[in-house]
Amino acid sequence: MGRWAASKGVVRYALLTFLGMPPSFMKNLLCAVLAGIVVLPAFDAGADPVAMDAAVYARAEALLGPNLEPKVRNVFVVPHWLGSSDEFWYERQLKSGSEMVVVDAATGRTRAPSATELDTIKQVKADQAPSDSNILLASSGDRGVFVQEGNLWVTAKSTGAPRALTTDGSANAGYGIWPDAWSANYVHRERSGKDPQPVGAEWAPDSRTVLVPYIDQRHVAAYPFLESVPVDGSFRPKVHPVRIALVGEKPATFEWRLIDTDTGKLRRVDLPYDKLLELQQDMTAFRDVWWSKDSKRLYLVAHGSNMESASLFEIEVATGASRTVIQESVPPRTDLNSTSYNPVNVRVVRDGREAIWFSQRDGWGHLYRYDVATGKQLNRITTGKWLVRDIIDIDEQRGVIFFTASGKEGGNPYYRYLYRANFDGSNLKLLTPEKADHLLAPNRRFVLSLDGITAHPAVSPSGKYVVYNFSRVDEPTRLAIRRVSDAGLVAEVEQADATELYAAGWRPPEEFVVKAADGVTDLWGTLYKPSDFDPKRKYPIIDAQYASPLIAVVPRHFYGAYRGRQPIAPSSYAELGFIVVSVDARGTTFRSKAFTQATYGKLNRIGLEDHIAAIKALAAERPYLDADRVGIVGHSYGGFAALRAMLEFPEFFKVGISSAAMVDTQGMYADYHWSAFQGPPVYSDGSGRRPTPTEIAGNWQSLNASSMVNKLQGKLLLQLGELDENVPPAQILSFVSSLIAANKDFEMLYLPDRNHSFIGEGYVMRRNWDFMVRNLLHREPPREYDIKVDRR
Numbered sequence: 065m066g067r068w069a070a071s072k073g074v075v076r077y078a079l080l081t082f083l084g085m086p087p088s089f090m091k092n093l094l095c096a097v098l099a100g101i102v103v104l105p106a107f108d109a110g111a112d113p114v115a116m117d118a119a120v121y122a123r124a125e126a127l128l129g130p131n132l133e134p135k136v137r138n139v140f141v142v143p144h145w146l147g148s149s150d151e152f153w154y155e156r157q158l159k160s161g162s163e164m165v166v167v168d169a170a171t172g173r174t175r176a177p178s179a180t181e182l183d184t185i186k187q188v189k190a191d192q193a194p195s196d197s198n199i200l201l202a203s204s205g206d207r208g209v210f211v212q213e214g215n216l217w218v219t220a221k222s223t224g225a226p227r228a229l230t231t232d233g234s235a236n237a238g239y240g241i242w243p244d245a246w247s248a249n250y251v252h253r254e255r256s257g258k259d260p261q262p263v264g265a266e267w268a269p270d271s272r273t274v275l276v277p278y279i280d281q282r283h284v285a286a287y288p289f290l291e292s293v294p295v296d297g298s299f300r301p302k303v304h305p306v307r308i309a310l311v312g313e314k315p316a317t318f319e320w321r322l323i324d325t326d327t328g329k330l331r332r333v334d335l336p337y338d339k340l341l342e343l344q345q346d347m348t349a350f351r352d353v354w355w356s357k358d359s360k361r362l363y364l365v366a367h368g369s370n371m372e373s374a375s376l377f378e379i380e381v382a383t384g385a386s387r388t389v390i391q392e393s394v395p396p397r398t399d400l401n402s403t404s405y406n407p408v409n410v411r412v413v414r415d416g417r418e419a420i421w422f423s424q425r426d427g428w429g430h431l432y433r434y435d436v437a438t439g440k441q442l443n444r445i446t447t448g449k450w451l452v453r454d455i456i457d458i459d460e461q462r463g464v465i466f467f468t469a470s471g472k473e474g475g476n477p478y479y480r481y482l483y484r485a486n487f488d489g490s491n492l493k494l495l496t497p498e499k500a501d502h503l504l505a506p507n508r509r510f511v512l513s514l515d516g517i518t519a520h521p522a523v524s525p526s527g528k529y530v531v532y533n534f535s536r537v538d539e540p541t542r543l544a545i546r547r548v549s550d551a552g553l554v555a556e557v558e559q560a561d562a563t564e565l566y567a568a569g570w571r572p573p574e575e576f577v578v579k580a581a582d583g584v585t586d587l588w589g590t591l592y593k594p595s596d597f598d599p600k601r602k603y604p605i606i607d608a609q610y611a612s613p614l615i616a617v618v619p620r621h622f623y624g625a626y627r628g629r630q631p632i633a634p635s636s637y638a639e640l641g642f643i644v645v646s647v648d649a650r651g652t653t654f655r656s657k658a659f660t661q662a663t664y665g666k667l668n669r670i671g672l673e674d675h676i677a678a679i680k681a682l683a684a685e686r687p688y689l690d691a692d693r694v695g696i697v698g699h700s701y702g703g704f705a706a707l708r709a710m711l712e713f714p715e716f717f718k719v720g721i722s723s724a725a726m727v728d729t730q731g732m733y734a735d736y737h738w739s740a741f742q743g744p745p746v747y748s749d750g751s752g753r754r755p756t757p758t759e760i761a762g763n764w765q766s767l768n769a770s771s772m773v774n775k776l777q778g779k780l781l782l783q784l785g786e787l788d789e790n791v792p793p794a795q796i797l798s799f800v801s802s803l804i805a806a807n808k809d810f811e812m813l814y815l816p817d818r819n820h821s822f823i824g825e826g827y828v829m830r831r832n833w834d835f836m837v838r839n840l841l842h843r844e845p846p847r848e849y850d851i852k853v854d855r856r
Contacts, residue, residue, distance in 0.1 A: 116640075116837060118846035123595070124639040124833065126568050129627040130824070131854045132635075135564035139623045140503060141543045142518045143167075143531045144188060146181065150524045152531060153177055153185055154543075156558065165557075169529040169545050172555025198259040202271035207325060209274055211262050214238025216276055218325045229323050230330065236307070237280040240265050243316045244281060244307040245345050245733060248789035248820065251289065251304050264348060268359035273381055274323050275333075275353065275362065279343070281316035284309050287794075289787050293816045306789060308733045312745055312754025312761065315734050318343045320350075322362075322384055331384035333362075335377060341367040344735050345790075347511050351400065354412040363389075363412040363419075363436075365400065371740040374398045376410065376419055378436065389439050394425050394657075396664050397740050402429050402451060403615050403653040404736070407508035409455050409467075412436070418487070420445065420465065422452065424657040431455075431467070433487055445489045448472065451654060453480050454506045457523040463487040466495075466523055466530070468504050470654060475499055476575070476588060478620045478654055482522065482530060484548060495530055495551045496544075501621040503533040503541070514615055516623045529554065537590060537625035538572035560622065569595045570626055570635055573619070578681040580650055581673035585659065589618050589647030589678060590625070592638040597688075603643045604693035604840045605679055607709070607717070608634050611670050612701035613663060613741045616648040616655075633829070637697075640833060641841050643689055645682065649674035651741075667742040668766040669712055670705050676716050695719035695840040697832065699823045700791060701726070701737075703783075707769060714777040719840045721832050723783040723823055724791045729767040730760045731795025742767065770802035779839040780810045783828065785818030811835065826851035 125131065137157040145152045150169045155162050164185055166177045177185060199208035199219065207220035214233030219226040233239050240262025244250045253260065266275040286305035294302050309315040320333035341349035354363040362379040373393040377386045392398060400408035400422050409422035409431065419434045429452050431445040446452055450471035457466040465487065468480040473494070482496040482504055496502045507519040522530050528548055535541040540560035546553055573590035580587050594603075610617045610629060619625040628634050634644040648654075649671030651663030663671050675696075683691035696717050698706040703725030710720040726732050729742075739745065744752050745761030754761075760768055782800065784793045803810050813831055815822050822828055834845040 114844045116841075116843040116845055118849055120640060121830075121833065121846055121849045121851075123569060124636040125851050127570055127635040127639050128633055128829070128851070128853060129629075129635075131852075132565055132568065132570060132626050134854060135562075135568055136540070136623075136626070137561040138543075138558050139541050139560045139562075140516065140518060140533055141541075141558050142520050143543070144185075145521055145525055146184065148525045150526050150529055152524075153181065154558070167531075167545070167557050169524050169531060169554065172545055172557055174557060196258060198261055200261045200265050200267070202267040202274075203269065204271035207271065209240070209262055209265060209276070209325065211238065211240045211259060214241055216240055216262065216274075216323065220325075229325060229328050233278075236282045237278075239278055239321065240276045241279050243279055243343060244284070245309070245316070245789070247346055250306045250789060251291075251787050251819070254304065255295070264350075266353050268355050268362075268381070269357060270359040272324060272326055273359055274325055276321055276323060277348070278319050278321050278332075279316055281307050283314060284316055285313070287792060289789065289792075291817055292786060295817060304787070308789075308792070310754075311730055311732055311734050311739075311764075312747065312752070312759075313734060314753065315343045318348055320364075322379075322381055331382075333379055333384045334386050335364075335366075339369055340375075341369060341371060341736065342734065345733060345737075347404070347736070351408045352410060352509055354416070356416045361416055363416060365408055365410045367400070367736075368393070368398065370744045371397050371399070371404075371736055374400055376412075376421070376434075378416070389419065389436050390421055390434055392421075392423060392425070394423065396743070397661060399424060399429070399660075402453065402655075402660060405510065405512040405514065405614055406454060407506045407510060409452060411455060411458060413458060413460050418442070420455070420458075420487075427657045429657070431465070433489075443489050445485055445487065446492070447489075449656070451656070453654065454504070456482065456504050456506055457521065459523070459527050462527065464527070468502065473497075473499075476501075476620065477586075478588060478616065478618070478648070480504065482532060493551065495546055495548065496532060496534065497551065498534050498544075500534040500536045500539065503535070503621060514617065514629070516627060523548070535560070535622035537575060537619050537622060540622050562622075565626060569639070571595060572622075572625055573634065576682065578647075578678045581677040582650075585650060587647050587649060587674055587678050589645060590634070591682065592634040592644040594638045594641055599688050601688055602690045603641065603688055604690050604695065605683075606637050606642045606644045606836065606840070607675055607679065607694065607696040608637060608644050608646050609675065609696065609698050609705055610700070610702035611649065611652070611672070611675075611698070611705035612737075613651050613660070613667070613670070614653065614701075614737065616652045618646045618648045636829075637833075637836070640837055641843075642695075642836070645679060647675055647678045649678075664741060665743050665763075666766075667738060668708060670708055672705065672709050672713060675709070676713060693718060693840055695721075695836055697721040697723075697836070698725075699723040700820065703791075707780075707782075710778055710780055711769060711772045711775045714775055718778040719780075719836060720778060721781045721783070721835060723828075723832075724785065724788055724820055725782070725796065726791055727769045727799040728795045729764055731792065731798055733792070738767070770799050773799070773802045773806040773808055776803070776808050776810070779835070781813065781832070781835045782810060783813040783815070783822075783831075785815045785820065785822045787817055788820045788822075790820035824853060826853045829853070 141154045143152040143154050153166045156165050199210045201208040216229045216239040217226045242263045264277045284307040287308040289304040291302040322331045349366045364377045376390040411420045421432045433442045453468040455467050471477040479501045485492040503517050505517045505519040531545050540562045543558035544556045573592045638644045651671040683689040696706045696709045703723040706720045707722040709717040749755050784796045830851045837845045
């Protein structure tokens with residue numbers, strides 16, 4: 065048998081050498097031949113080593129996140145409290161259809177809703193349906209405001225016809241207008257022909273005064289987006305001139321106005337706008353708003369310039385005069401939550417008498433209580449080497465705050481647990497003791513929600529009970545009720561049904577802990593294997609990542625484990641014959657200040673040293689991992705990281721797919737997504753404004769990928785959508801031009817009429833698979849396989 069294996073190995077060795085197998089594989093195979101054994105790559109020994117069976121793609125297709133989503137029922141239950149009672153209802157998914165269930169939080173008993181309660185449920189669901197109206201209604205419902213040709217108008221039931229509140233606005237300088245670059249969807253808004261609601265506007269509780277921004281983008285130059293294949297079927301390409309300020313240019317300006325909709329009186333809110341964060345693509349400097357009950361005072365929490373400070377302002381509504389209540393600077397970045405995508409952990413409470421403030425001043429994100437009148441700190445609410453994640457609820461009458469935190473209970477430092485504490489910092493109590501991730505989120509202003517969680521009130525109206533979902537990557541979600549008084553379990557009332565998920569071949573990932581590149585810091589990650597995993601084989605590795613410093617994306621709960629994040633789709637890639645690794649490196653969120661800010665000023669490497677350290681550590685203890693064959697894939701910020709990996713560490717990453725990537729940052733729009741993590745650009749004249757059209761800021765030279773094309777060694781696939789306003793395509797094409805000038809081989813997928821979300825298309829996924837299979841697995845993929853993605 066050994067002689068036959070050796071002879072078969074010689075033939076296989078000759079064939080694969082001819083086909084251009086990597087030296088590491090040939091070396092291993094030659095050693096195996098000499099030893100009388102055969103070391104095979106991760107495919108069947110009897111199969112043609114070149115052609116991959118379409119059945120493998122079919123299995124991987126079945127494991128795509130969108131295709132798996134319908135196979136799990138009740139993976140996240142959204143409870144709704146019934147009025148002021150301690151009963152809640154939720155919609156239970158059945159094998160066919162659904163049913164409504166009412167639960168008594170005091171006992172855990174369930175029942176069907178009454179006819180009256182069904183009417184209430186129907187109204188709640190109707191209220192939650194998205195509205196396409198351009199009118200922002202006041203809480204009273206008797207009036208609303210809208211934007212017309214740059215001016216703010218009010219319409220009221222009592223007065224009949226709409227009335228203009230302002231007359232000096234215009235399309236590019238007006239009240240509540242949407243800046244072209246806002247939310248990266250100008251082309252979509254233009255095509256829809258619908259006017260959106262006034263951007264950023266807020267009604268006072270009295271339904272009379274409205275807070276609205278005055279936005280001026282007249283000075284911002286147009287950035288032409290080319291629609292090569294018009295959606296209307298016409299033949300001549302169309303140009304969409306979107307006003308976008310690039311790095312080093314002045315963005316659109318943003319200032320608040322207060323308008324009395326009865327009298328039309330307008331007041332400018334007096335704030336130090338020049339010292340605040342400039343208008344971003346998806347965020348203003350102002351993160352949250354509170355009003356006094358009598359509508360006479362307004363409170364705004366804001367980021368300072370480049371997020372280097374943060375402030376809480378009190379505004380006198382009658383005059384627009386402002387007063388700084390709290391101002392803090394915790395260099396290099398003053399975060400108001402571990403991730404800026406989540407709502408800020410700041411609240412104004414007790415009708416403006418007190419404020420709760422989040423700070424990392426001691427190295428960890430904690431809560432502090434302030435007196436608003438004096439601006440002085442009253443006390444710390446939390447303390448310790450752990451992180452407050454999100455404020456979930458506040459009981460102002462009892463002086464109790466409910467919040468999630470991680471790192472306090474030991475084990476996985478990313479698991480969220482729910483706690484309660486008194487405003488004075490006393491009586492801190494864990495309410496959810498399960499060793500799992502507790503899926504709770506604040507029902508406030510998210511910039512971007514990536515967790516798959518729907519925010520809901522967790523605390524019952526009486527304050528006596530909490531209801532929550534919890535799970536792990538290897539444990540389906542359960543819905544539980546606990547008492548606030550003693551954290552005692554009342555009942556577990558629902559559990560996700562994952563029977564069909566497992567039947568489809570999905571298996572949970574393995575969690576791991578390794579040391580970072582510093583040899584000290586623990587990194588937590590997940591590892592996915594194919595369903596036919598054989599520990600005797602040698603598997604190439606894919607680093608599936610979204611290495612943005614604004615978030616941590618390794619799955620910690622069940623939904624995240626099987627749903628994945630496009631183009632990560634870890635289970636699908638694994639099923640093709642790879643081991644898929646995901647790790648949250650230093651520089652990402654939800655850990656200490658030192659951890660989250662470890663990569664400041666080193667955005668070009670974006671923590672990739674830790675990715676390498678993690679993969680090497682895993683390979684050292686798992687013989688089935690081939691650390692000589694490592695690929696990396698990512699979209700958006702993940703696409704940026706994939707490209708940086710191929711340029712900064714070409715000896716380690718052999719294959720990369722960079723999708724919709726920030727490539728040459730000087731060609732990107734001005735935004736805190738990079739400047740708050742690299743440092744603001746500084747040009748030759750010492751300013752932050754680009755003095756010439758071609759100058760690159762000195763401290764951003766390392767982010768200029770075009771200057772590094774000669775470092776490219778591996779196989780690179782670039783993907784871009786020509787109408788991607790989130791990652792403008794011209795800066796990617798600038799890099800492509802440099803690759804061509806340097807005579808570098810690469811592949812590119814240019815997608816006409818696509819915006820930033822093209823990565824979810826079956827064709828794009830198939831091209832990704834083909835690229836990895838061909839260049840990292842060294843197999844020939846099935847020809848023109850057609851991937852179907854479930855869009856339910």
